[in-house]
Amino acid sequence: MPEPGAFAVDGRDGRVGRVVGRAGTDVRLRPPGGGPEWACPSDAVQAATPGAVLRARVTEINREGQLPR
Structure with missing residues (x-):
């Protein structure tokens, strides 16, 4: 399993996400x-x-640039 903070792909639908942890057997x-x-x-x-x-x-990065400061 990729480490927390790394990017991974949900092989079921191809979505990319950052790993935030585990919940039982799920990532x-x-x-x-x-x-x-x-x-x-x-x-x-x-x-x-x-x-x-x-x-x-x-x-x-684009999202961070759109956030109000």
Whole structure:
């Protein structure tokens, strides 16, 4: 399983999320840039490709730039 803070892919639907922890046998993922977490069975979690990580990081950076200061 990827470490907390790393990006991973939910193999069931292809969504990319940042690993926030575990809940029983599930891995908890949060979408890049924020949003509600979701549970993914640990056997469906896949490592994110470098391209997926880059897209997710850009999403997070763009989201941070839109937040009021």
